[in-house]
Amino acid sequence: MRQTFDESTDPSFGPRHVPLIRKAMAEQGLDGFVTPHEDEHQNEYLPAANDRLAWATGFTGSAGAAVILKDKAAIFVDGRYTLQVRDQVDQGVFEIRDLVEGGVPAYLEAAAPKGSVIGYDPRLHSPDALEKLKAAAAKAGAQLKPVTPNPLDAAWGEARPPQPAAPISPHPLEYSGEESASKRHRLGEGLQARGADAAVVTAPASIAWLFNVRGGDVIRSPLPIGQAILNSDGSARLFLDPAKVTPELPAWLGNEVRLETPADLPQALSELKGKAVVVDPAVSSAWYFEALAEAGARVQRAEDPCLLPRACKNAVELAGAKRAHLRDGAALTRFLHWVATEGQSNPPDEIEAVSKLESFREATGALKDLSFDTIAGAASNGAIVHYRPTSRLNKRAQKGSLLLIDSGAQYLDGTTDVTRTVAIGEPTPEMRERFTLVLQGHLALARVKFPAGTTGSALDALARAPLWSRGLDYDHGTGHGVGSYLGVHEGPHRIAKQPNTVALRAGMIVSNEPGYYKEGGYGIRIENLQFVTEPQVPDGGERPMMGFETLTLAPLDRRLVAAEMLTAEERAQFDAYQARVLREIGPQTPADVAAWLQDACAPL
């Protein structure tokens, strides 16, 4: 089993670790220390060695921050984590505060004693966040001081896990579809066009994409931690821990890429004196900006130049995504068959469901990793959006309720992410009504056509309108970008309520995942991945329109559909999707599954 069900922290972390941190603070002459959830690579999923917030507080959510002063401390989380933080963090040590409303700056302004010295690690904060912290400290009459190594790392000491050192290997052309040299020269020309001499690239996913390599430094995604300087002539300097460099790598990287070590990076940055250098404040920490400023480089704050090209998958990547989704859909369909047969007579608990699904994926022989820990939410656990089953929380599926399974896999040819909600026993009329509303939103977002220039935020309401019409909604985004054997959450595009100015472009993969959550009752989510198609003029039309082609193939539970609520168009769309699943997935599955699929995909 790849997935585990233990909890890596408990509420004793705060009482045990905060005194150690305070001791280290005192040794460094600090009156306080600020730490965010993000690590020095702004990763979403952190290597254990960099999960500082979890070690200090016990909180394992994917966003947050903590401030530790001499005599008090606070943890900051957003609305998604208000329940989880109470479960994981000792409130005798940490006051719980809202990350968004006021957040760390407001707390510092009110709580930092006049004349106090508050430490921060410049490698962990974005330059914009740091500006706000500095302004808040100034208002409090306190001083913000950069500290490396920081007192948390010092306190963690030998108990801290080692930095990851997974080997970094070539990602062949049959999967990437474009030589690194081609990417580097293409981006180099873009740098020239904006009058820049170089770009500093620090996002692990961008390192992976630009050099056509994959690593294993971060759980659930094949990310190589490293840094690069891309020059406008297409050459590059790549900084990797030598322990991770496989013998084949230097030849793979070629003559234009100089392979160096992280220790060489400061010197390399200082050599950018007088040069115009692109750095992205959204993915590179304040440390890079300070280092470049000290070096006398002319910093251009701009988006990571890899971000948009990485998001727009080429034909080879899309072909890979289709293969990966066929393979993954067959595994998931075997699981859904199991739930629909054995699972109905003997409903599984969440851990049994997760294990069974993993075994089908493992049996493909192509599984490199899960793309995230599978969420199996039985009954009321399904209503907790950021739920992850653990031995302590594990719940058995109940007759007359729903089981929500959100899962994905990493294959060499693509990354998957899919959610299915299935009825255990007979669903209630309310469950069918709500499932159908979610389905109507999902179908609307799958069939929409739109002109060039349309953003994901312009399409979000299509997925919500059916729920809105009945006074319902869901508190998460509708769609996120997905990498090609890379991160399962990637930008810059997004389908969400929040205004977004990034237009959808052909080749972008995005999830389509509306949901409905009845607190204490059940959860519903329907998630397929789909990619943006090339603009073309529809028959009889005048203007080119883009649209989506669905990648994910696995049956939707027709017992949850209230067919009478659907328009003729929606019904035909649903039936056509199910028929496609039967046609494409059926032949990939054993005979008993294929026979079941025939019924499961029958028209409404």
Add this chain to the structure above:
Amino acid sequence: MRQTFDESTDPSFGPRHVPLIRKAMAEQGLDGFVTPHEDEHQNEYLPAANDRLAWATGFTGSAGAAVILKDKAAIFVDGRYTLQVRDQVDQGVFEIRDLVEGGVPAYLEAAAPKGSVIGYDPRLHSPDALEKLKAAAAKAGAQLKPVTPNPLDAAWGEARPPQPAAPISPHPLEYSGEESASKRHRLGEGLQARGADAAVVTAPASIAWLFNVRGGDVIRSPLPIGQAILNSDGSARLFLDPAKVTPELPAWLGNEVRLETPADLPQALSELKGKAVVVDPAVSSAWYFEALAEAGARVQRAEDPCLLPRACKNAVELAGAKRAHLRDGAALTRFLHWVATEGQSNPPDEIEAVSKLESFREATGALKDLSFDTIAGAASNGAIVHYRPTSRLNKRAQKGSLLLIDSGAQYLDGTTDVTRTVAIGEPTPEMRERFTLVLQGHLALARVKFPAGTTGSALDALARAPLWSRGLDYDHGTGHGVGSYLGVHEGPHRIAKQPNTVALRAGMIVSNEPGYYKEGGYGIRIENLQFVTEPQVPDGGERPMMGFETLTLAPLDRRLVAAEMLTAEERAQFDAYQARVLREIGPQTPADVAAWLQDACAPL
């Protein structure tokens, strides 16, 4: 007749007026002069005296700019006006350029000779626009110099129409629903809360709203030109031309408002030394920022504090809007009856249609003005979005084609804006298909429910999706705010493709006007005004949702609806709207019109 059909300019304006401007430039030692379309009050519709761009070039569109150098000149317009500018402007004098792509700054950078002095009038430019002009001039090695009076006004001389001086009169509580004192104290508290001592208010619509007055300085809207300083204690200084002050006005304004003249304004601004003063760079020109900076005031760049409260109509304003729309809908219905009877046997020309419609509005006895010049577009003229009929362009409606009528009125109790598209003779299947697609978008935007925080840009796609699905679209926004006996286009909310961060709030009036335009063929637009309703939890739902209530009441042409394209829900919604028109408008019309309306509003 209020509307006229002559053209106020012709292409000889450039050849005749540019030499005069160049002479005045030379007398002021200038090598060039930049003028935008906007006037010193950032009005949309300009008093004739301030329509500088039209006088200099002949171009009468609602946005643009011109640069006049010693030996060449350019006019800048956006994509809406590419045809019109060629019709109105002599290209021997003015090179035509894109206002958006590069615009004036790029032209200045390339065309202004090194060492040259380019004049600008600081009252006409926003501070942000001015910064860009200055940067461009600096790159060209030229100097940008403020000039008052500017060489264009000097050249215009005695031929320039006088500044408007329409009397400013009280707008009674029965229409405004809130005393000016209440508004001023409410806004004053808001200023205190943000640590501001005062706000400079310059938008004529804000002056009108804040002091409950109406004027007549700008065509088609009852705007009073003036300026005010609102203090955080709720008191104010109001600067109005004494010629416009009616005897009753001082008592109406009360003790807390000091009535002064525009000549007193510079001194009043200089008295704000050391104060924190809110000014809105979107509506107040650079002149105010420079004057306040010179005075030593602490300028807070922020939205005009009247903008949002003005947009959210109170119960009295909404009741007035409903009365105005009943009255206006009855007049429009009489017109539609005329088109459907006499107009079918003897199709009118555009001017006849406009005149007839105006006569029905005039007959209400309550008409204060049109809210804009009626657009009547017969056949291919209907496809020109910013069309206005003139004697030269006037076209007769044709059998087998469409007539588009976009019109509105100003009444004391409300402002209307409505578009109907009617078939003359038998429409083609294509016309019915396209009308039905527009209708489906219109209905979707009329029935949508949405939670607090939703912006107009999040809803825009609902109105376009049916057209998009067939490769069609329209090149204008879907909805604009509308004032209460004020401007027919007002912010800050908007339903459009462009990202917008202003959430829709209860009481906001907004148009719902998708369209389709077949170049050289015909135009379709369906426009109703609707207002945002208070959030309430729908039956069986969980969360409060806002929605829209339709204000506009006039029948839609059922002969243009392809009923087989509609879902059952759309069909019921259409029938319910038509039934409401019959029920509410029928009793307001003469017997022959009411009888016709019975058939016109029959279910599909």
